[in-house]
Each structure stands twice: as C-alpha cells, then as structure tokens.
Amino acid sequence: MRSYHDIGGMDLGPIERSEHDYALWEKRVDAMMVLLWQKKGLLTLDEHRHAMETLDADEYGKITYYERWMVGIAKVLLARGIITTDELGRHMAAAGDKR
C-alpha cells in the first residue's frame, strides 16, 4: 500500500517555497522533540514519523508542520504509557484548547 505521505513523483503542482518566522510555540515543540529524543531517550524519530504518517489523511494535509510534530509526539507518549489520554485531555482543556 502506498502511504499518503509517500508522494515522490506525483503531480501535485508547484512547491510552496516561501519562508516564515517560527512562532514561539513552534520553537517549543522543536525543543520538546529534541529533549524527548536526544536527552531523555523517550522516543525515536521512527516512532515519531510513524505516528505522523498514520494520522488521518485529511488531517495530515490540513494541519501545519509543527502541529503534525506535536500530534506525533503525543501519540508516541500515549503509546509508550508516558502520558495518559486523561492527563492530555485535562491539560489541553486547562490551556483552553477546544480541539
């Protein structure tokens, strides 16, 4: 089966080449990833990539790069039992996230 992220050679139009400054939350997600992966050894890049590449195909296309990273981190930490769904839900509610 061809995974939806495996798009090499498909005719998808021009590549968006514009750059943007990173928001603070994006830098935080990046930092969190480095800490979890390199400093703590709580996830591997392959677990993280697999978590992102098994998102719902529509969702994968709709959310931004660091949103995908964040969702991927959460999925790995849930799968490893490092955080629970209940904890995640309560913290997200406390932070005002209605997703």
Add this chain to the structure above:
Amino acid sequence: MSARFKTGDRVFVRQAEPIGHVRTPYYIRGKTGSIERLCGEFPNPEELAFGRSGLPRLPMYRVRFLQTEIWPDYRGRALDSVDVEIYEHWLESARQG
C-alpha cells in the same frame, strides 16, 4: 551482519507494498540501479517505529538510478541520476546490464 553488495553492483529494488513503516520510497520500488556506496549499518526503522530496538543493524546503501529509467517522460539529460538510500533487505541482485 556483513554487506552483501559492493560499489558498482547492479541491484533491483523489491516491488512490495507492505503495511508498516516503510522507508523505501514508492516511486523507486521495482527499479534497477547501481550501488554507489555502502553508507554503513543502522537499526531497522521498520522495527524502531514500533518501539523495538531495530537490532541487528542492517547495511544501508546509497543506490544510483538513471532518471530516464524512473520517469518514462523524463526530458533532462540522458545521464541525470538520483541517489536513494535503501536498506539491504529491500534490494536484490540484478543482472549486469
């Protein structure tokens, strides 16, 4: 694990479509190229993705393909190529040609 291929060997990328964490790009499966170099031995990402060790390490190669052999409508120069890094278990020996 000792490497099965050496630089210059002709290799065929297996045409397989398993479910899982496959790092061999879809567009290169079923194509034939040449070993450019052995990159080293690395834990298997197909196992790492599921929280396992990925051991034993597997040889991974940089394989060079002619663009004209990958894309039927390629209009660039005849010797343009693309290098793809591929784990050994995705490669089979191909006849010299």
